[in-house]
Amino acid sequence: MVKKSFMLVGAPASSAKEIEIDLQNPFEYLQYDVAQTFAIAQSKGISFQTEKDGALDDLDNFTDATSPIGILVDGNQVRDVPGPSGLPIAGSYYEVYPDHLGNHQRLFEQYGSVFKTTDMGRTTYYTNDPKVAEVCFGEGGFWSKKINSDHPLYGIKDQNAGVFLSDTDAESWNIVHRFLAPALSPKAVRHYTPQMQNTAEQAFKVFDEFDKEGEAWNVYQYMFKMGSTAIGKLALNMDLHHFDSINAPLHDLVRTVGENLELNKKVSTMGDWYSHMPWGAPKQLKQNKAHVKQLVDEAVANVVGKDTEDLPIADAALKASCIVDYLARATDDKGNKMPEKYRSDATLVTVGAGFITTASLLSWMLFSLVSYPGNQQRLLQELVDYGVTEDTEWTPDLANSLPFLGILIKEVQRLHNPSYQPGRTALADVIIPGGYRIPKDSVMIIAIHHIHNNAKVWDDPEKFDPDRWNTDKVQNRHKTAYVPFAAGPRMCIGFNFALEEVRVIISMLIYRYQFEKVGNEPMEYDPAFQLVRPNNFYVRAKKRTSWPKKSEN
Numbered sequence: 246m247v248k249k250s251f252m253l254v255g256a257p258a259s260s261a262k263e264i265e266i267d268l269q270n271p272f273e274y275l276q277y278d279v280a281q282t283f284a285i286a287q288s289k290g291i292s293f294q295t296e297k298d299g300a301l302d303d304l305d306n307f308t309d310a311t312s313p314i315g316i317l318v319d320g321n322q323v324r325d326v327p328g329p330s331g332l333p334i335a336g337s338y339y340e341v342y343p344d345h346l347g348n349h350q351r352l353f354e355q356y357g358s359v360f361k362t363t364d365m366g367r368t369t370y371y372t373n374d375p376k377v378a379e380v381c382f383g384e385g386g387f388w389s390k391k392i393n394s395d396h397p398l399y400g401i402k403d404q405n406a407g408v409f410l411s412d413t414d415a416e417s418w419n420i421v422h423r424f425l426a427p428a429l430s431p432k433a434v435r436h437y438t439p440q441m442q443n444t445a446e447q448a449f450k451v452f453d454e455f456d457k458e459g460e461a462w463n464v465y466q467y468m469f470k471m472g473s474t475a476i477g478k479l480a481l482n483m484d485l486h487h488f489d490s491i492n493a494p495l496h497d498l499v500r501t502v503g504e505n506l507e508l509n510k511k512v513s514t515m516g517d518w519y520s521h522m523p524w525g526a527p528k529q530l531k532q533n534k535a536h537v538k539q540l541v542d543e544a545v546a547n548v549v550g551k552d553t554e555d556l557p558i559a560d561a562a563l564k565a566s567c568i569v570d571y572l573a574r575a576t577d578d579k580g581n582k583m584p585e586k587y588r589s590d591a592t593l594v595t596v597g598a599g600f601i602t603t604a605s606l607l608s609w610m611l612f613s614l615v616s617y618p619g620n621q622q623r624l625l626q627e628l629v630d631y632g633v634t635e636d637t638e639w640t641p642d643l644a645n646s647l648p649f650l651g652i653l654i655k656e657v658q659r660l661h662n663p664s665y666q667p668g669r670t671a672l673a674d675v676i677i678p679g680g681y682r683i684p685k686d687s688v689m690i691i692a693i694h695h696i697h698n699n700a701k702v703w704d705d706p707e708k709f710d711p712d713r714w715n716t717d718k719v720q721n722r723h724k725t726a727y728v729p730f731a732a733g734p735r736m737c738i739g740f741n742f743a744l745e746e747v748r749v750i751i752s753m754l755i756y757r758y759q760f761e762k763v764g765n766e767p768m769e770y771d772p773a774f775q776l777v778r779p780n781n782f783y784v785r786a787k788k789r790t791s792w793p794k795k796s797e798n
């Protein structure tokens with residue numbers, strides 16, 4: 246045993262702390278003790294040096310090393326997070342908005358893998374570093390999903406929803422997550438696959454009519470209808486009538502939930518003060534929230550009570566007519582059910598989280614298939630080779646067996662990740678990978694789009710290349726280098742459903758239609774929306790009359 250004094254390199258000598266080193270233990274134990282003592286989130290990046298002895302990378306060197314011993318994190322001196330200083334009051338708002346994706350990319354290039362902005366009084370940290378993402382998503386002692394006034398979900402926070410809009414330490418999260426997750430398990434999703442096929446078949450009627458008229462259509466608008474049709478059925482066993490005709494209106498619930506995401510984006514990009522204003526977007530958001538709640542309560546009341554038999558969780562996922570029915574009947578092994586007070590809010594979140602994301606992903610899938618040459622033909626050939634026809638009854642086994650479709654979806658989610666940018670909050674002052682000092686209560690946005698496009702992580706990130714997924718480098722990537730559904734305890738619980746839906750619907754669309762992009766203007770992604778969706782993407786979908794022959798081998 247030897248006792249030594251340690252301090253962060255560059256910190257005042259008065260901050261040094263004594264640590265006892267057991268020289269029999271591995272080096273990693275010392276890193277761990279130092280991490281605990283200095284609130285460093287990840288111990289493996291810690292290294293030591295003194296001016297006199299240089300780097301100390303072996304425990305044998307510590308016996309005679311001069312104190313205090315300096316600590317570096319990932320080779321860096323611990324420092325504050327940089328960022329633009331901005332203007333009075335507005336802060337960096339005009340440096341970031343409206344093109345937040347493009348401007349955040351510029352700020353990563355300028356400041357490195359962690360930066361902070363203060364926009365209209367709201368301070369936010371951003372990272373494109375998988376190591377930082379791992380620590381924040383991990384929700385260990387230092388980080389958690391805690392929706393404080395700097396968090397982008399603050400305007401729609403709802404502890405009764407349990408999932409998505411509530412804090413991890415809320416009792417509701419624990420309960421709702423435990424009940425809801427099995428309803429979206431691979432086994433449960435299998436049970437919902439015929440509904441996904443039915444959604445695509447309903448839409449065919451409308452796309453055939455467009456084709457007959459020789460008309461182009463806006464992809465996002467129809468994928469929005471498609472995604473919500475699938476989720477309306479899944480969550481509420483409701484037919485939204487989105488494909489009764491070409492111009493069928495959006496169901497009120499779907500329209501209002503979509504509007505809320507726009508309003509929340511407006512409110513959350515301003516300071517907290519703005520959310521309390523009794524006019525404009527904050528007022529509209531409050532009214533909309535009340536309206537949506539009423540619509541969901543009505544829809545829930547229509548489902549519950551029709552079949553009251555309680556079911557064990559595992560059976561309920563397979564026997565229930567929809568998520569609401571499941572939540573009303575599922576009983577755990579102690580005989581407990583999910584309290585009714587969470588039911589309608591948890592359902593609303595499932596609807597919202599479920600359709601806007603899948604609508605964007607379906608849109609980016611079609612965008613990629615028509616924009617990157619060869620991919621549409623390659624997918625069609627794969628469908629033919631695997632025996633798909635117009636009469637195919639889709640099953641998860643078939644959908645999961647298509648290798649090109651699998652890597653295609655991954656590449657679309659990498660380059661055109663649609664998802665909302667998740668935030669995690671520091672529970673204490675903490676030093677994160679890269680050596681950045683983060684104060685307690687700071688909100689870190691794990692910038693999924695920028696992690697997926699980070700040139701330090703991905704070769705030629707701007708290149709659309711599904712085959713990269715078959716390379717060793719990508720297969721052995723850092724575990725949080727690809728996080729379309731986030732990671733850790735608060736990651737997406739609907740990802741099985743989403744992927745299955747996209748596999749079935751895209752396959753059915755590509756088998757039936759030849760898609761062509763209409764117009765050559767650059768794609769706009771709608772910076773005023775909470776998710777990344779292509780705004781001005783139009784296609785002609787021409788009904789196929791012939792298909793390629795089966796490949797010979």
Ligand code: HEM
Nearest residue numbers: 408409598599602603606664667730731735737738739743
């Ligand atoms: C392409 C489709 C989807 C994407 C990209 C996506 C992405 C995400 C992401 C990034 C999160 C984490 C949010 C955060 O940490 O703040 C999340 C959470 C969540 N997602 Fe998804 N999602 C998709 C589809 C779905 C579907 C279809 C459902 C339900 C049917 C769903 C239900 C949820 C729920 C309930 C949560 C919250 C989990 C919790 O709070 O513990 N998602 N999703």
